[in-house]
Amino acid sequence: MNGAAPPAIAGRRGGRQQRASGGRRSPARPAPVPPPMAAGRRAPPEPGGGGAPVLLQGIFGAGPSPGAAPCSLALTARELQVRRPGGSAGPDTALRLADCVGSAAFPAAAAAACFSLVCYPLRGPRWGSPARQRLERTFRVCLGPDAEGNLRIAQAWSRRIRELSVPAVPTQDGDSYGVLPRPCRALVLLNPQSGAGRAIQDFQVVVQPMLAEADIATTVFVTERPYHAQEKVRDEDLSQWDTLVIMSGDGLLYEVVNGLMERSDWEDAMKKPLCILPGGSGNALAASINHYAGNDHVAKKKLLTNCTFILCKGLHTQMDLVSLSTASGKRLFSFLGFGWGFISDVDIDSEKYRWLGNARFTLGTLQCLAKLRVYQGRLSYLPAVPGQDTSSAPRDPPMPVTNGQPSHVPPPAGTDVPGSLPNDSLLVPLGQPVPAHWTVVPEEEFVSVYAIYQSHLGTNLLMAPAARLHDDCIHLFYLKAGISRVALLKLFLAMARGTHLELNCPHLCYVCVRAFRLEPRAATGIMTVDGEALACEPVQGQIHSRLCRILSGS
Numbered sequence: 356m357n358g359a360a361p362p363a364i365a366g367r368r369g370g371r372q373q374r375a376s377g378g379r380r381s382p383a384r385p386a387p388v389p390p391p392m393a394a395g396r397r398a399p400p401e402p403g404g405g406g407a408p409v410l411l412q413g414i415f416g417a418g419p420s421p422g423a424a425p426c427s428l429a430l431t432a433r434e435l436q437v438r439r440p441g442g443s444a445g446p447d448t449a450l451r452l453a454d455c456v457g458s459a460a461f462p463a464a465a466a467a468a469c470f471s472l473v474c475y476p477l478r479g480p481r482w483g484s485p486a487r488q489r490l491e492r493t494f495r496v497c498l499g500p501d502a503e504g505n506l507r508i509a510q511a512w513s514r515r516i517r518e519l520s521v522p523a524v525p526t527q528d529g530d531s532y533g534v535l536p537r538p539c540r541a542l543v544l545l546n547p548q549s550g551a552g553r554a555i556q557d558f559q560v561v562v563q564p565m566l567a568e569a570d571i572a573t574t575v576f577v578t579e580r581p582y583h584a585q586e587k588v589r590d591e592d593l594s595q596w597d598t599l600v601i602m603s604g605d606g607l608l609y610e611v612v613n614g615l616m617e618r619s620d621w622e623d624a625m626k627k628p629l630c631i632l633p634g635g636s637g638n639a640l641a642a643s644i645n646h647y648a649g650n651d652h653v654a655k656k657k658l659l660t661n662c663t664f665i666l667c668k669g670l671h672t673q674m675d676l677v678s679l680s681t682a683s684g685k686r687l688f689s690f691l692g693f694g695w696g697f698i699s700d701v702d703i704d705s706e707k708y709r710w711l712g713n714a715r716f717t718l719g720t721l722q723c724l725a726k727l728r729v730y731q732g733r734l735s736y737l738p739a740v741p742g743q744d745t746s747s748a749p750r751d752p753p754m755p756v757t758n759g760q761p762s763h764v765p766p767p768a769g770t771d772v773p774g775s776l777p778n779d780s781l782l783v784p785l786g787q788p789v790p791a792h793w794t795v796v797p798e799e800e801f802v803s804v805y806a807i808y809q810s811h812l813g814t815n816l817l818m819a820p821a822a823r824l825h826d827d828c829i830h831l832f833y834l835k836a837g838i839s840r841v842a843l844l845k846l847f848l849a850m851a852r853g854t855h856l857e858l859n860c861p862h863l864c865y866v867c868v869r870a871f872r873l874e875p876r877a878a879t880g881i882m883t884v885d886g887e888a889l890a891c892e893p894v895q896g897q898i899h900s901r902l903c904r905i906l907s908g909s
């Protein structure tokens with residue numbers, strides 16, 4: 356089922372989906388392979404041995420115009436060094452190839468040719484966090500009257516710059532990393548209603564130009580209603596796409612993940628790299644990926660630029676998912692978090708302030724603080740490290756906590772039926788007591804329970820600083836009843852910097868687990884999965900290591 360693109364997106368093609376590619380300067384165009392010397396003189400390592408070996412060097416115009424002053428260029432595996440003739444020994448400028456998203460060559464006037472490169476270095480204002488900003492440099496090649504010869508040299512430099520700009524695949528983590536191909540075909544699923552309703556505009560202004568520079572062709576699918584994206588990816592021929600890009604909040608990615616898991620070929624479908632570009636109000640996964648990449652906290656357009664840069668570089672890795680089962684028989688797959696109580700109330704109650712963007716959560720927090728409620732239920736979990744338990748709960752309760760059938764014996768590994776959904780081998784049916792080696796929290800009154808598997812709960816909430824994309828861990832937080840409003844507010848203020856655990860609040864408990872179960876005493880309160888509302892009922896979940904792939908900066 357296709358989403359109708361609005362006229363601004365459908366553009367000249369007038370169809371429901373629009374393809375946009377790199378345009379005139381697309382680096383995808385095949386370039387003739389020049390003879391070795393045409394690429395510029397191959398040079399020995401830099402004098403003194405202090406620098407990296409120089410792979411190409413030459414003297415070109417520092418700009419596209421015929422009168423551009425000459426400059427000396429040296430290309431190493433890591434950077435393009437620019438020196439003015441007669442200048443100091445070191446380069447005047449060094450453009451890091453790790454910041455480069457694309458390079459193109461093209462003919463210029465008077466038999467000359469040019470090559471350009473586009474970089475997005477991290478640049479900071481005097482106050483505030485650095486974010487990626489666009490920097491384009493063009494060099495003019497005019498080594499003689501032979502226009503084709505000049506163009507061949509420009510193409511050779513451009514091609515080498517593109518090759519060297521491909522991110523190195525980290526080796527410390529086995530085969531978990533990959534890089535998107537070039538040219539690359541991306542299906543962009545865009546929710547025009549997400550956040551403050553600016554996703555289409557932000558996509559056109561910020562994202563599309565960057566993707567064109569990186570030779571990523573986009574086909575935009577604009578969702579018209581809830582579950583539209585879920586149906587689209589469930590029925591889509593995925594072989595057309597190298598990546599599925601979600602330009603929205605976390606809710607649309609949740610739909611995409613569950614749509615892919617509904618496919619009979621879900622095991623293959625889940626190998627398709629996904630990418631999140633923040634267009635919503637919470638943008639928790641986008642903020643987490645920005646954090647994992649080592650970037651400072653940023654929001655809005657700066658976060659969007661950082662995340663689009665990550666897509667342009669094309670590095671992807673595996674991400675854990677959590678499988679959730681409800682008493683009413685639902686099976687859901689979640690990449691971000693499951694919640695009950697205060698945090699979920701803020702998330703859902705503040706929906707009506709969506710137009711405020713991320714500020715909706717501040718207003719929602721103040722409103723929920725005013726009517727602070729307590730929720731009754733039983734929480735149990737399987738600690739990630741046997742014996743590790745930071746809560747005040749007793750370990751390995753001798754007796755099951757609910758009466759039911761004899762303990763479930765999980766099927767031995769490797770007995771899954773091909774094509775069937777992954778087996779929740781750590782869980783027993785909800786009607787049965789949790790296994791005896793699980794921990795049962797002795798308190799049964801909570802202000803909030805939140806199981807998170809990414810670092811950020813929202814753009815400004817660093818809830819689980821230690822979380823990573825594939826750490827095989829659910830970071831379980833629960834707030835016991837009795838906490839004062841002031842203490843709760845202090846916790847949320849500290850969470851902006853990720854220092855809430857340092858407050859040593861006696862009501863806040865945190866433990867890394869591999870599975871959990873929550874049994875509310877009554878169907879009161881809102882439950883959420885990845886920020887989407889869920890009926891309040893018994894729920895349990897377990898981690899599934901590395902079940903999908905996501906574009907990531909590290």
Ligand SMILES: Nc1ncnc2c1ncn2[C@@H]1O[C@H](COP(=O)(O)OP(=O)(O)OP(=O)(O)O)[C@@H](O)[C@H]1O
Pocket residue numbers: 546547548549550551578579580581582583603604605606607608610634635636637638639709886887
């Ligand atoms: N065209 C549409 N109109 C209305 N709702 C839509 C449309 N497309 C998708 N949705 C629904 O909107 C909901 C919220 O979307 P999303 O999560 O992307 O934005 P958000 O709530 O602003 O962001 P965040 O989850 O980061 O707070 C999802 O449940 C999705 O099903």
